Amino acid sequence: MCFSIRNKVISLTIFFFSIFNVSAYADTLSDIKASGKVTIGVANEVPYGYTTSDGKPAGEAPSIAVHLLNEMGVTDVEVVVTEFGSLIPGLRAGRFDVIAAGMYVTPQRCRQVLFSNPTYSIGEGFLVKNGNPESLNGYGDIQEKDVKLGVMSGAVEYGYAREFGIDMSKVVTLPDYPSGVAALKSGRIDALAGTSLTMATLASKDSNVELAQPFDALIIKGESVKGYGAFGFRPGDETLRDAFNAKLDGFIGSDSHLAMVEPYGFGKHTLPKGMTAAKLCQ
Template sequence: MVRIFSALVLSCVSAISLADTLDDAKASGTLTLAVANEIPYGYLDSDGEAKGEAPTIALHTLDALGIDNVEVLVTEFGSLIPGLKAGRFDVIAAGMYINPKRCEQILFSNPTYTIGEGFLVKTGNPLALHGYEDIKANTELKLGVMAGAVEFGYAKDFGIALDQIITLPDYPSGVAALKTGRVDALAGTVLTMAELGSKSDAVELAQPFEDLVINGEKINGYGGFGFRPGDERLRDAFNTHLAGLIGSPEHVAMVEPYGFGTHTLPGDVTAAQLCTP
């Protein structure tokens, strides 16, 4: 059974220290996930059901662990790590990229996918924006990024001026900013940008798109599940299950409806590697 909770409902919950989240969850059969309502990673559909790559895999994993009463909390992406650390939920199931900065704050499972970047632009791409270099080359342009997402760091590290980077609370706000001209492009993963582009005739995925390269390295994000420090046993239980699931025909069938598949498999890359600066 999956129960959906608004972030506001649990906003007053005090941080609590659990002796062992895995044991407690197995004893009660209950655990709380958090999503950021970002298609196709983790969101609620029109019926209030948890959908997306991360919740689908998480629910499958938790069921295998004997935990079948799963509460799903919706919060802004930028509130995921603070909320996890405050004890408002137990697992981040939002397709969050694993990187050293985040690894300093929370634990991560091994990745379940890898994906590249993309831009959302006005239909017809009137400014011919096909990559981060196009924004950097014209200081009059503004690039929208979601608060708490990796694209802010990507843009800064690429050399785009800080006054060109506009931080927005979520992607619907980003689409609105693009439509009104507050930003000239919205940055995010290619799957998210394609999904947003499919919902409005006013915007589209920028195609073709130049691979993002920083310091000679092509940038691909690797996403996984987030856990509180101290919940190593829960993280390890996820990793054990994921090791037998990721890349299997069952896994591919589970995630293909969301645009993932064999082309987004993470290979042998581990969280330990991604957490290393």
């Protein structure tokens, strides 16, 4: 009997702790509205989310986030820069309130964070040395040749390579894209994988590398792979997530939205076209 009662006490303690843990951030929306201050997390990845030389937020996701937050009455937006693979742990640890890094919505990530509805959709690409000496124009080429593919830590490309069937000994994980470009130029890798937009942006900044063209559309399990980027929130912050979704609903695809994101390479061609986080999380 004592053992049973003790188990019940322990179970109740765990239950109430879980409730407290989930509800600890349940009033984040109220808190940031009251203080007028919020912190967003970015991975310094151009053009998705980064900071300018004077520390101001820039890129597709931070630009939209600042706009929506201002509409909510939150005008003091601070930025925390971290490695991409540290964004979710940093959010859950309370280092920032919103992931504004253009993070793809995937079922695995949906088990760790809440996502807004997506703000864009885009396909994949490779960055290669000038002239594409190994003729790497898709994941199939990596699978067939004796080459190395670089992927950013925490990014979806690692999973794409695995699901495509590439021998994972060919995949080199790197902390960020600048490290990836350096690895490519030094010969440590033969191609760097990422979204076509990111790879094109990197190519425009370094005359020694280029975007692999043409690029074979990535097909996994018979389906064309496209990524959908969105904002990330802590579990329990449904009110903040829902507030973002309400604002996004009337903003994404508007003239104001397109004018805001076109300088970063986004536009009508990258609109999510009705895709929702609920569908992507399935």
